[in-house]
Amino acid sequence: MRQRRVKDLDIRLDKLKHLYVTEPKSKKGLWKDLFEELRQDRKERRIFLEIGCGKGSFIRELAKRYPEDNFIAIEAQPSVILMAMEKANSDKLDNLIFIQDHIKDIRDYFENGEISGIYLNFSDPWHKKRHAKRRLTHRKFLDRYREIMGQGFIKMKTDNDNLFNFTIDELSDVSEKLDMKIVSFTRDLHISPYSEGNIMTEYESKFSSRGKNINYVNISVGGHKINEDSVRER
Ligand SMILES: C[S@@+](CC[C@H](N)C(=O)[O-])C[C@H]1O[C@@H](n2cnc3c(N)ncnc32)[C@H](O)[C@@H]1O
Secondary structure (H helix, E strand, O other), X not given: OOOOOOOOHHHHHHOOHHHEOOOHHHHOOOHHHHHHHHHOOOOOOOEEEEEOOOOOHHHHHHHHHOOOOEEEEEEOOHHHHHHHHHHHHHHOOOOEEEEEOOOOOHHHOXXXXXXXXXXXXXXXXXXXXXXXXXXXXXXXXXXXXXXXXXXXXXXXXXXXXXXXXXXXXXXXXXXXXXXXXXXXXXXXXXXXXXXXXXXXXXXXXXXXXXXXXXXXXXXXXXXXOOOOOOOOOO
């Protein structure tokens, strides 16, 4: 997503301090406590993550749909996350917080088993072969997701057929070692049974309105049981 110049970026970000964590690495192992403070209850709730949330329409809708769960949205670009947070602020959600950072090693932010599921929506494809290690579904990243989840799922959507093929190839190489299993898979989400309950992202709307097929895969991690007949299921 292209970085835009935004007027009064710092002032506007400052007004949304209650929605984001300024030193996220210091919260490793403590995210449940943070949500408890935010929600003022002591219930054990699962935490789900979106890496590269863009303008945030997907994660906001997810947080609205599942108020019993907690959500963390991560986005590298300040001007983009600002838009996501301004909208989330008007929604007055108490189960969604943001991290503005470019994630290199997710284990710096989360303890083993702290996360219950990860959403990767329209991740940057990194077209060049020599940049394959930067793709968020490279085996190096998959291994780290496994660590912070223990048991859980990874759900990926992309318009990019090459990135999708790369992801499936990575999975077929490492799924046994990493205890990952493809539970559902389609190259055309919107005409598949998994489209029920699907939440469109900004990129998804853009590409599907041009007639592009949307690839989707749901991966169970660590033997997590997914009874999936639609993308709603967790
Ligand atoms: C192509 S956009 C998709 C945005 C949104 N998920 C959607 O589907 O509309 C990818 C986004 O991921 C962010 N991103 C890419 N790599 C990231 C990383 N390692 N950590 C945090 N954000 C990242 C980019 O800044 C960009 O906004």
